[in-house]
Amino acid sequence: MPLYVNTNVASLNSQRRLYTATNNQSESMRRLSSGKRIINGMDDASGIGIANRKIAQIRGLHQAQRNANDGISILQVADGSLEEVANALQRVRELSVQMSNSSYSTSDRSNAQTEIDQLLSEINRMANEHTFNDMNILDGGYANQQFHIGENQDEVMSITIPSTTISALGLTTIGVSTQANAETAISTIDTALNSLLNIRAELGSKMNRLESAISSLAISEAEMEASRSRFQDLDVASETGNLTSRSIIQQASVSILAQANQQPQMALQLLG
Numbered sequence: 001m002p003l004y005v006n007t008n009v010a011s012l013n014s015q016r017r018l019y020t021a022t023n024n025q026s027e028s029m030r031r032l033s034s035g036k037r038i039i040n041g042m043d044d045a046s047g048i049g050i051a052n053r054k055i056a057q058i059r060g061l062h063q064a065q066r067n068a069n070d071g072i073s074i075l076q077v078a079d080g081s082l083e084e085v086a087n088a089l090q091r092v093r094e095l096s097v098q099m100s101n102s103s104y105s106t107s108d109r110s111n112a113q114t115e116i117d118q119l120l121s122e123i124n125r126m127a128n129e130h131t132f133n134d135m136n137i138l139d140g141g142y143a144n145q146q147f148h149i150g151e152n153q154d155e156v157m158s159i160t161i162p163s164t165t166i167s168a169l170g171l172t173t174i175g176v177s178t179q180a181n182a183e184t185a186i187s188t189i190d191t192a193l194n195s196l197l198n199i200r201a202e203l204g205s206k207m208n209r210l211e212s213a214i215s216s217l218a219i220s221e222a223e224m225e226a227s228r229s230r231f232q233d234l235d236v237a238s239e240t241g242n243l244t245s246r247s248i249i250q251q252a253s254v255s256i257l258a259q260a261n262q263q264p265q266m267a268l269q270l271l272g
Contacts, residue, residue, distance in 0.1 A: 054228040060151045061221040068210045068217070071147040071159060075203045075210070078137045078161050081130040082203075085138075085164050086196050088119045088126075089189060092174065096185040099176035112176050120166050120174065127165040138164045149213045151220070157213075159206060162199055169195060 095112045098104070104112075127138040135142060140163030146156045166172055169192040176182040 051228060054224060057151060058221055058224050058228065061217050061224060064149050064151060064155075065214050065217045065221070067147050068149045068214045071149070071157065072207055072210045072214075074132045074137065074159065075207045077130070077132045078142075079200055079203050079207075081126055081138055082164065082196055082200050085123050085126055086193065086200075088123050089169075089171075089193055089196070092116050092119050092171075093186060093189040093193070096174070096176055096182050096189060099182040100179055100186065102179050106177075109176050109178075116174060116176065120171055123164070123169075123171070124166050127163065127168075137161050140165070140168065147210075149210065150217070157206070157209065161203070162195075164196065164199070 095116055099109055099112050128136065130136070130138050138161065142159070142161045145159045147159060148156050150156075162168065170188060171192055174185045174188060176185060
């Protein structure tokens with residue numbers, strides 16, 4: 001084998017191989033430390049775009065689930081408030097049934113009317129003051145609120161919660177000053193209770209739809225995450241094998257370079 005004194009060709013070749021081996025070793029370590037096969041555009045120019053689109057879809061699906069959960073929370077608060085309204089109205093009905101009996105005096109009816117008026121005022125207060133995130137939910141203002149519950153543009157659900165003020169429920173003329181008025185009040189209250197029941201049934205159906213949407217979105221998110229993982233994540237076992245192989249090559253390159261660097265000195269010794 002020829003020995004060169006001025007230009008150590010063997011050393012230059014060994015340096016190049018060591019540089020390549022070290023880069024390959026570093027690449028394996030970088031991938032193992034991140035757990036990803038594709039980290040940036042240098043790894044796979046087209047693949048990083050696909051991976052990012054999958055990540056965007058996953059985040060969209062996750063946010064849609066949060067949106068649906070927000071909708072359920074609002075509906076649950078509204079349903080709880082409607083139950084309070086119904087309980088107060090049941091007491092108004094109870095008093096009206098009581099006053100439909102002719103055995104009560106004018107004073108008794110006056111006392112019953114006072115309690116009824118207080119209960120109706122409380123129903124109005126609940127309708128005007130019950131809120132969710134500073135938004136009134138029972139005064140009729142919560143109408144056509146849009147909830148995005150899918151990954152695509154138009155996958156929205158509209159929520160409207162009707163007003164439950166005494167005016168909206170037709171309860172402004174409830175009176176029990178006479179037996180006849182009390183009988184009329186019972187019919188009016190029954191109509192209002194049916195309205196409340198229908199509202200709660202509608203809210204319940206929307207809650208069921210939202211829960212179904214959440215379940216479907218969770219499945220889609222899991223499937224999309226699995227797809228992204230197969231595409232972008234690293235096969236750790238395979239890459240660990242690569243690292244071992246590349247580390248051996250890198251160590252061998254260091255040894256070969258050391259020997260190559262000694263060749264000029266060997267040549268001088270032979271000449272000397």
